[in-house]
Amino acid sequence: MYKLFKPTKKISSKLKKALIENPHWILNDFEILDQLITSEKNKTNGNIVDLRDIFLKKTKSKLEDLSKLHTHTISAAYENFLGASNLHRCIIKILEQKNLEKLIDILTTDIIKILQCSVIILLFSGKEKVVLNNPYFINIKNEEIKKIMRSAKLTKKKLTRLKSNSTELYTKKILNESSPKIYSEAMLSLCTYSEDYNSILILGSSSKNFFNEKNKTDYLDILAKVISIQLRNHISALK
Structure with missing residues (x-):
């Protein structure tokens, strides 16, 4: 029946x-x-x-x-869950880090592998110098980082800039000869949630088309916001 x-x-x-x-x-x-x-x-x-x-x-x-x-960041992350598994893996790992040193370490180890980049560099300029035992965390003068942001046209609304013109890449200015050859890069503004410092995350790739200017930056924008939140929290904890 x-x-x-x-x-x-x-x-x-x-x-x-x-x-x-x-x-x-x-x-x-x-x-x-x-x-x-x-x-x-x-x-x-x-x-x-x-x-x-x-x-x-x-x-x-x-x-x-x-x-x-930032509820919008989370909404966007959930909306793109099935098509952006790499983004979510990055978010999980970034949120798991308990201090600034661990955050930078995870960016330059696990995150670089997930995103399939050749190099990740974080430029930082604050009221006080922050010393970390990581060569990819670089303190620079405030005037210089502002100049970089103006050149890349990074603002609180435009968080990411892609560039594949190898003659204009900033990574070539700061990497030594033994570093991987970089042919395209993405610059992410990490200043979304703080006025106390300026910071930029640079992702470099050995592929010219990896960070092509024609590519969309939605996922990188979300990543920039998540890292910005964690960076602000960890910098505040140092005071």
Whole structure:
């Protein structure tokens, strides 16, 4: 004998339209996200591992803290989850770091591998010099870093600049001859959340087309904001 089930009640077209136009209503509400994932899991075999569930549980508290500072960053990250796994791997690792030295270390080891870059350099100019045992964290004069930002046209609205003209790459000015050959670079402004310092993250690639000017910068913009938050937190902790 077959059991008959009542069909699931569909949401109204008006509500559906509102949700489609405002996905952040769900993306910024962790209770709703939890319920959605739980409901989806109940429909599947218990042996199936839902990677979304693992990701949410592992980073939930950290993302909640981060969302208080910049909810748009988190919304964009969740919206692009399936197509931007590398971005999320970077976010998780960046949020896990407990101090500035560990943050710089993870950028120049794990993050560089995830992003498939040849080199990562962080330029910093603050009221006081910050000394770290990492050759890729470089203190420079405030006038110089402002000059670099003006040249790259980096602002609080334009966080990323890509360049593939090998004669104009800043990395060539600061890397020694034994360093990897760089043919394209991305500059990320890390000044989004602080007026106390200026900082730029430079990603260099041995491929000329890797950071081509025609490429979109959406994911790098999100990455810049996440690093900016962590950088501000760790710099503040040094005071």
